[in-house]
Amino acid sequence: MNLKTYINKVIQGDSLSILKEMPDNMVDLVVTSPPYFQQRDYGNIGIGNEKTVEEYIENLMLIFKECVRVTKPTGSVVFNIGDKYINGNLLLVPYRFAIETQKIKNLRLVNELTWVKVNPTPKQDTRKLISSKEPFFIFAKSNDYYFDKNAFLEYKDMFLNGNRKKNGNDIGKKYFELIENSNLSEDEKKQAKKELIEVILEVKSGKLESFRMKIRDIHALPYGGQAGGRLTQIQNKGFTIIKIYGNSIRKDIIESTVETIKGNQHPAVYPEFVVQELIKLLTPQNAIVLDPFLGSGTTAVVAKKLQRKYIGIEIYDKYVDFAKERINEISQPQMQLFL
Numbered sequence: 001m002n003l004k005t006y007i008n009k010v011i012q013g014d015s016l017s018i019l020k021e022m023p024d025n026m027v028d029l030v031v032t033s034p035p036y037f038q039q040r041d042y043g044n045i046g047i048g049n050e051k052t053v054e055e056y057i058e059n060l061m062l063i064f065k066e067c068v069r070v071t072k073p074t075g076s077v078v079f080n081i082g083d084k085y086i087n088g089n090l091l092l093v094p095y096r097f098a099i100e101t102q103k104i105k106n107l108r109l110v111n112e113l114t115w116v117k118v119n120p121t122p123k124q125d126t127r128k129l130i131s132s133k134e135p136f137f138i139f140a141k142s143n144d145y146y147f148d149k150n151a152f153l154e155y156k157d158m159f160l161n162g163n164r165k166k167n168g169n170d171i172g173k174k175y176f177e178l179i180e181n182s183n184l185s186e187d188e189k190k191q192a193k194k195e196l197i198e199v200i201l202e203v204k205s206g207k208l209e210s211f212r213m214k215i216r217d218i219h220a221l222p223y224g225g226q227a228g229g230r231l232t233q234i235q236n237k238g239f240t241i242i243k244i245y246g247n248s249i250r251k252d253i254i255e256s257t258v259e260t261i262k263g264n265q266h267p268a269v270y271p272e273f274v275v276q277e278l279i280k281l282l283t284p285q286n287a288i289v290l291d292p293f294l295g296s297g298t299t300a301v302v303a304k305k306l307q308r309k310y311i312g313i314e315i316y317d318k319y320v321d322f323a324k325e326r327i328n329e330i331s332q333p334q335m336q337l338f339l
Contacts, residue, residue: 003023003026006022006026006311007288007309007310007311008304008309008310008311009311009312010294010297010300010312010313010314010320010323010324010327011311011312011313011314012314012315012317012320013313013315014046014315015046015047015063015292015293015313015315016062016063016066018292018313019063019066019067019069019070019292019313020066022066022070023070024069024070025069025070025071025072025073026070026072026288027070027071027072027075027288027289027290027311028071028072028074028075028076028146028282028283028284028287028288028289029071029075029076029077029078029278029279029282029283029287029288029289029290030067030070030071030075030076030077030078030289030290030291030292031077031078031275031278031279031282031289031290031291031299032067032078032079032080032290032291032292032293032294032299033079033080033081033082033270033293033295034047034048034060034063034079034080034081034292034293035047035048035293036048036081036082036083036084036093037050037053037056037082037084037091037093038050038056038084038086039082039084046315046316047059047060047063047293053084053091053093053096056093057093057096057097057100060081060097061097061100061101063292064077064079064097064101065104066292067079067290067292068104068107068139068141070290071141071290072141073141073142073144073145074142074144074145074146075140075141075145075146075282075283076110076138076139076140076145076146076282077138077139077140077141078113078136078137078138078139078278078282079097079136079137079139080115080134080135080136080137080270081093081094081097081098081134081135081137082094082134083131083134085128094134094135094137097137098112098135098137101137101139106141106142107139107140107141108139108140108141108142108143109137109138109139110138110139110140110145110147111137111138111252112135112136112137112138112252113135113136113137113138113252113253113254113278114133114134114135114136114252114253114254115133115134115135115136115254115255115256115270115271115274116132116133116253116254116255116256117132117133117134117256117257117258118255118256118257118258119257119258120132120258121258136274136278138278138282145282146282146283146284146287147281147282148280148281148282148284149250149281151280151281152250152277152280152281153250153254153277154280171200171203171204172196172197172199172200172211175196175213175215176193176196178213178215178218179192179193179196179215179239182215182216182217182218182238183216183217184215184216184238184239185238188237188238188239191237191238192213192215192237192238192239195239195241196213196241199211199241199243202243208243208244208245209244209245210244211241211242211243211244212241212242212244213239213240213241213242214230214234214239214240214242215234215238215239216234216235216238216239221234230242254273254274254277256271256273256274257271258271270298271298272298272301272302275298275299275302276302276305276306279302279303279306279308280306283308285306285307285308286307286308286309287308287309288308288309288310288311289303289308289309289310289311290310290311290312290313291310291311291312291313292313293313293314294312294313294314294319294320294323295314295319295323296319296322296323296326297312297319297322297323297324297326297327299312300312300323300326300327301323301326301327301330304327304330305330310327
């Protein structure tokens with residue numbers, strides 16, 4: 001089958017069978033949440049109904065390997081796996097799966113992104129803490145995977161920049177004094193002042209938020225005293241300048257509520273916000289996003305809103321119809337769903 005057979009389509013059927021028909025290296029991102037092991041009733045068909053966790057992971061790995069195969073070398077594969085208690089014992093299903101993936105040659109587990117649920121479902125078991133997080137494992141086939149860190153949770157930078165303090169005329173004044181009173185040679189002092197003036201201009205122009213300067217025999221060496229980088233600069237030039245760009249640190253945690261969708265009959269819907277941030281992080285516009293367990297259609301809905309192409313696979317006819325309804329309701333693409 002050619003690419004047009006799949007693009008912007010919701011295909012009903014078994015994920016493994018359909019994936020095996022798809023060409024190599026055709027999608028930019030796979031992002032999915034397979035049915036969890038013995039957690040919910042998905043019509044009593046498909047993966048998740050296995051009798052043992054070992055059988056579940058074995059079946060899941062068959063699908064995962066096909067997902068890796070159909071993903072481009074510049075693409076990524078993201079799997080959200082839930083855990084399970086049996087007889088009061090937590091099985092660590094996500095991490096059993098992650099360990100199995102390490103056996104695939106040339107595959108990289110780039111990050112474990114933790115989804116923290118702001119409104120987790122209360123449990124009746126008084127002898128356990130409420131589970132409020134799930135992992136999203138991010139894999140890549142090569143070191144050339146697309147990764148736009150600035151697009152991930154970018155609203156934090158908007159907030160940070162809006163509250164940034166203006167720098168006064170005295171910026172860097174203390175460093176000129178420290179340079180003059182230091183043990184640097186005259187040539188080193190001259191170079192230090194030159195680079196200090198340059199970085200001050202960058203701050204005043206808005207290119208940088210601020211900076212720090214470390215001078216030999218005045219400031220402590222970089223933590224650990226390791227060779228290379230800042231330590232080498234201090235040794236060779238007598239100083240180093242640390243530029244601070246002001247963007248928020250991109251952590252491997254994302255907080256979101258557990259969502260409900262009007263008219264939805266699917267028992268487990270992951271948040272549009274989480275999918276939005278993953279798609280922005282791992283794909284450019286017009287990229288192809290595949291979800292082999294489409295369920296209620298969230299991945300396809302978000303992909304369409306963010307001006308990406310989508311491919312959805314779902315075995316259960318009731319969910320296929322609901323996913324198509326949600327997708328068809330989208331009239332105008334949006335570059336940002338939530339702030």
